[in-house]
Amino acid sequence: MTIDPRIVRRRRLASRLMMGLCVGAALAALAVLASILLKLLARGLGALSWRVLVEPTPPPGSEGGLSNAIVGSLLMTGIAILLATPIGVLTGTWLAEYARKSRLAEVVRFINDTLLSAPSIIIGLYVYVMVVLPSGHFSGWAGAVALALIAIPVVVRTTEDMLVLVPDQVREAAVALGMPVWRMIVRVTWRAAAKGVLTGVLLAVARVSGETAPLLFTALNNQFSTWNMAHPMPSLPVVIFQFAMSPYKDWQELAWAGALLISASVLLLNIAARNMASRGDR
Amino acid sequence: MDVIERPLDTAAKRVPSGLGLDAPFRWLTRGAALLVVAALGAMLAVLVIWSWPALSRFGPAFIVSGHWNPVTEVFGASAPIAGTLITSAIAMAVGAPMAVGIAIFLNELCPYRLRGPLGVAIELLAAVPSIIYGMWGLFVVAPLFANHVYPVLITWLGPLPVVGQLFQGPPFGIGMLTAGLILAVMVLPFIASVSRQVLASVPAVLREAAYGLGATKWEVARHVLIPHARRGLIGGMMLGLGRALGETMAVTFVIGNAHRISASLLQPGTTISATLANEFTEASGDIYLSSLVALGLILSGVTFLVLLGARYMLARADRKMPT
Numbered sequence: 344m345t346i347d348p349r350i351v352r353r354r355r356l357a358s359r360l361m362m363g364l365c366v367g368a369a370l371a372a373l374a375v376l377a378s379i380l381l382k383l384l385a386r387g388l389g390a391l392s393w394r395v396l397v398e399p400t401p402p403p404g405s406e407g408g409l410s411n412a413i414v415g416s417l418l419m420t421g422i423a424i425l426l427a428t429p430i431g432v433l434t435g436t437w438l439a440e441y442a443r444k445s446r447l448a449e450v451v452r453f454i455n456d457t458l459l460s461a462p463s464i465i466i467g468l469y470v471y472v473m474v475v476l477p478s479g480h481f482s483g484w485a486g487a488v489a490l491a492l493i494a495i496p497v498v499v500r501t502t503e504d505m506l507v508l509v510p511d512q513v514r515e516a517a518v519a520l521g522m523p524v525w526r527m528i529v530r531v532t533w534r535a536a537a538k539g540v541l542t543g544v545l546l547a548v549a550r551v552s553g554e555t556a557p558l559l560f561t562a563l564n565n566q567f568s569t570w571n572m573a574h575p576m577p578s579l580p581v582v583i584f585q586f587a588m589s590p591y592k593d594w595q596e597l598a599w600a601g602a603l604l605i606s607a608s609v610l611l612l613n614i615a616a617r618n619m620a621s622r623g624d625r
Numbered sequence: 626m627d628v629i630e631r632p633l634d635t636a637a638k639r640v641p642s643g644l645g646l647d648a649p650f651r652w653l654t655r656g657a658a659l660l661v662v663a664a665l666g667a668m669l670a671v672l673v674i675w676s677w678p679a680l681s682r683f684g685p686a687f688i689v690s691g692h693w694n695p696v697t698e699v700f701g702a703s704a705p706i707a708g709t710l711i712t713s714a715i716a717m718a719v720g721a722p723m724a725v726g727i728a729i730f731l732n733e734l735c736p737y738r739l740r741g742p743l744g745v746a747i748e749l750l751a752a753v754p755s756i757i758y759g760m761w762g763l764f765v766v767a768p769l770f771a772n773h774v775y776p777v778l779i780t781w782l783g784p785l786p787v788v789g790q791l792f793q794g795p796p797f798g799i800g801m802l803t804a805g806l807i808l809a810v811m812v813l814p815f816i817a818s819v820s821r822q823v824l825a826s827v828p829a830v831l832r833e834a835a836y837g838l839g840a841t842k843w844e845v846a847r848h849v850l851i852p853h854a855r856r857g858l859i860g861g862m863m864l865g866l867g868r869a870l871g872e873t874m875a876v877t878f879v880i881g882n883a884h885r886i887s888a889s890l891l892q893p894g895t896t897i898s899a900t901l902a903n904e905f906t907e908a909s910g911d912i913y914l915s916s917l918v919a920l921g922l923i924l925s926g927v928t929f930l931v932l933l934g935a936r937y938m939l940a941r942a943d944r945k946m947p948t
Contacts, residue, residue: 357839368726369743372817375810376750377763386764418787430657437654447702454665460864460932461668461925462871464898468905468921469668472675492664499661523643525650551756556873556898560905571888580756584874587760598760606757613752617745 380606387603390596395604399568400582403591409601411568412582418570419483419562419578420552423490428544431495435502435540440528441596446511452503459496466492467557475561482575483569493554501543505536542620549612555580555607579605676919680910687726687919693884695908700916704884706923708801708896712876713869715805715890720869721862727813728820729846732947744821744947751814759878762807767879771798775891781828793889797881802890804880808872812865819864819939821856824850826943857942863935870928873898897924 394408401407434451442448470489475481509532517527533540555578563575564585579601586598680687683700690701731744775796782792827850835845853856881893882903895903897920908914 354841354844358843361843361846362730365726365730365734368723369730369747371723372727372747372750372810372813374747376753378765379753379757382761382765383757410814430660433654433657434661437651437658441651441654442658447658451662454662457929457938458665459662460867460871460928462873462898462928464871464873464901465668465672465921465925468901468918469671471905472671474920475665491651495661495888523647525647526643528650544696549752553756554752555756556902559902563906580874582752583756583760584877588878602757602760605754609752609754610749613749 366370370420383599383603383606386599390600390601391603395597395600398464400566400577400586400597401449401593402566403589403594406593407597409579409582409604410575411565412601413566414568414605415483415562415576416552416579418572419487419490419558419576420548420583422484422487422572423494423551424544424548426487426491427494427498427547430491430500431498431543431547434495434499434541435506436528436533438499438503439506440524440532449481455496455499458492459500462556463493463554464556467560470557470561481561481575483562483572483574486558486576486578487572489549489557489561490554493557494551497547497550498540498543499548502536502540504534505539505543508539509535538619538622540575542616545612545616545619549609549616552612553580553609555584559584643811659863664826671804672918672922672925676915679915679919682912683916687916688923691884691886695904695910695913698910698912700913702897702900702916702920702923704886705895705897705920707886708880708894709898709924709927710869711801711890711894712805712808712880712896713866715802716812717862717866718809719806720809721816723809724813724816724847724861724865725820725851725858727817727822729850731817732821732824732844733842733850740947747814747817749814750810751818752773755811755872755874758807758811758875762803762875762879766807767798769798770803771796778891790888792888794887794892795892796925797893799879799881800890800892801880801894804894804896805890807875807879808869809874811875815868816865817862819855819944820858821947822944823854823861823942825947826857826945827853828905835923854942856938857944860935860938860942863931863938865931867928867935870931871898871924873902877902897921 364513392408394406394412395410396408397410398408400409434455438451439447442451466489470492472483474485474488478485497532512529513531513535517531518524521528558581562578562581564581565575565577566595569576583598583601583605586594586601589595679700683690686701688701688706689703691702691703692699692701727747731740731747735743739800775798778792779794779796783789793895831849831853832845835849842847877899880895880899882895882899883893884895884900888895900920901917905914905917908917
């Protein structure tokens with residue numbers, strides 16, 4: 344049997360071409376990442392200064408910083424995580440320790456997955472109706488609740504995933520020693536899964552701190568510094584949105600400074616979570 | 626007797642008390658879970674109740690009509706609905722094949738030492754906040770497209786029959802195509818990650834058998850890997866589509882926010898999420914607000930169905946973390 348060398352050549356060529364396209368796709372994605380990071384560094388570092396951290400947002404044409412937005416972001420993210428962590432961890436615990444494969448557990452899992460991938464602007468819409476309208480005004484609380492609703496499903500998912508990894512023999516051993524089940528969960532399985540759960544919380548912080556859409560009509564914005572959660576509250580992403588879309592050069596500069604701050608913290612949180620997760624594996 | 630009873634007695638005292646807390650703890654965790662259920666239930670109720678005034682007043686015209694006028698309080702949402710569908714379609718057309726290509730590259734071609742770092746780099750694309758994509762789109766991509774890409778498309782593809790319709794008008798640099806392409810980058814890491822997992826689950830024996838028959842790398846990918854991982858790949862793509870449909874900030878920056886449907890992909894438009902982001906705080910009047918919530922309901926419905934599909938496909942696919 345003879346093989347037509349032309350066919351072989353054509354097949355090889357087709358393979359080279361398609362594999363070349365695969366490499367090209369990967370290079371293109373890396374180029375995009377590089378372009379984003381370089382642009383952030385180039386524009387952000389130039390705009391970053393001490394003033395950005397300590398002065399509140401200025402009216403167009405005068406100098407100022409982002410301190411009020413930074414404070415707002417930290418407050419709302421912090422409160423959101425404080426709300427989301429207990430609810431998320433307890434729900435994950437119920438799924439992994441008590442309900443397991445029951446019908447209701449399947450429902451909760453399904454709903455959690457739905458919340459996990461619900462468009463974040465819809466969450467904003469929902470909190471607007473549930474919190475902003477009844478209270479009569481935009482507030483930091485509404486923003487924190489919206490962010491918490493985004494963080495909860497992340498925490499639920501990781502908590503359950505981590506608790507499921509704890510072998511049942513460990514649970515049986517603890518109960519056989521006479522521990523009540525709740526104590527077994529708190530002292531044994533939670534401890535075994537602590538690192539993974541913390542990773543989930545870190546990922547939730549990373550996810551939440553870059554969110555803009557759910558804050559647009561819950562916390563709104565505020566030109567002034569405020570620590571009062573009952574007032575409309577500025578946040579870094581919303582200020583970046585407002586300033587970047589504005590025609591004023593100095594506002595755009597501040598937007599880049601803010602963008603660098605947000606991206607750096609989100610990427611660092613992600614890398615930290617990743618490190619922790621991989622150390623947990625060993 | 627005394628001798629035996631005493632140690633038992635003290636032992637009984639040392640047993641950790643708190644058995645009584647078992648039921649409360651159980652109910653505490655159960656309560657948290659029910660809270661999550663209630664949150665979604667209330668969300669659905671809010672969306673339906675609040676969108677009812679607009680939906681009952683405009684009927685099917687709400688979806689069909691493109692007439693969106695806050696002044697006369699007549700709302701037809703075909704422009705944002707079409708915008709959402711078109712930008713997501715562009716994102717999938719560009720992003721899905723690229724993502725599968727990246728997965729094939731990382732799993733099959735890439736030298737072992739580079740797989741880890743390159744995989745992480747691709748996944749970092751998913752960690753970049755969407756507002757950063759928006760800024761990047763507005764300040765980097767839009768000027769680039771306005772000066773170098775759109776003019777070329779208009780000159781070369783514009784005059785063509787049929788297809789030319791898609792590439793007409795002045796080169797603003799912002800519009801459906803720009804938004805779609807940025808969405809493509811944003812869905813890449815999600816699809817690529819799932820694709821890597823399903824491609825890694827293809828048994829090595831199949832791969833070796835195909836290579837043993839003399840198949841080229843592309844033939845193995847095309848006829849062995851992709852068919853075997855088909856369900857998972859489609860599931861991953863639907864997961865990406867779910868993201869693209871609901872993405873707000875990145876799109877709002879570069880879509881141009883024009884309430885109209887134009888045949889050209891190079892012209893400004895709007896999407897459901899961008900309309901919500903831009904107009905919600907300014908919405909005066911109940912029917913305006915209700916119309917915006919109705920848009921949210923439609924978006925949630927579509928996203929939910931797509932994610933349901935993704936779940937269905939992924940539940941039937943083998944997955945394995947790539948090495």
